[in-house]
Amino acid sequence: MSAVKANRGYLASSLGCRCPRCREGKLFQNPISINLKKNMLMNKTCPVCGQATEIEVGFYYGTSYVSYALTVALSIATLVAWWFIIGLSVDDNRFFWWMGCNAVLLLFLQPWLMRVSRSLWISWFVKYDPYWKEHQPEDVSERMNADQATNW
Numbered sequence: 722m723s724a725v726k727a728n729r730g731y732l733a734s735s736l737g738c739r740c741p742r743c744r745e746g747k748l749f750q751n752p753i754s755i756n757l758k759k760n761m762l763m764n765k766t767c768p769v770c771g772q773a774t775e776i777e778v779g780f781y782y783g784t785s786y787v788s789y790a791l792t793v794a795l796s797i798a799t800l801v802a803w804w805f806i807i808g809l810s811v812d813d814n815r816f817f818w819w820m821g822c823n824a825v826l827l828l829f830l831q832p833w834l835m836r837v838s839r840s841l842w843i844s845w846f847v848k849y850d851p852y853w854k855e856h857q858p859e860d861v862s863e864r865m866n867a868d869q870a871t872n873w
């Protein structure tokens with residue numbers, strides 16, 4: 722058995738939307754796009770190690786909470802940065818300028834945020850396997866039964 726040393730750590734892999742099992746294969750089919758439908762098209766299985774990207778029916782149902790949490794975290798980060806660099810005051814509109822800039826930033830980051838939410842989500846369920854070349858990916862065909870695809 723020989724371990725394959727991953728080129729990426731956990732964060733680089735999840736933020737870069739790579740398969741959590743091998744940290745190599747891309748989760749998404751297309752380059753990041755403002756066409757949200759195209760943006761969210763995933764590879765059915767990891768093109769490198771064969772890990773299924775949807776491990777059960779409705780697997781990504783909870784990702785809106787992740788993207789919400791990311792949005793809040795980013796807004797706090799930009800608010801703190803704004804406070805240090807530009808400052809905040811009740812006497813002028815600097816707070817409203819932050820709100821506007823933050824909203825535009827979040828809008829531009831949306832395609833990426835939606836992807837990262839899924840990438841983080843799957844990384845909590847599928848662990849990195851340094852021996853992925855020797856192991857078979859978990860068979861999920863039973864949980865992905867086509868009859869149940871509409872049952873959730």
Ligand SMILES: [Zn+2]
Binds near residue numbers: 771772
């Ligand atoms: Zn993989």
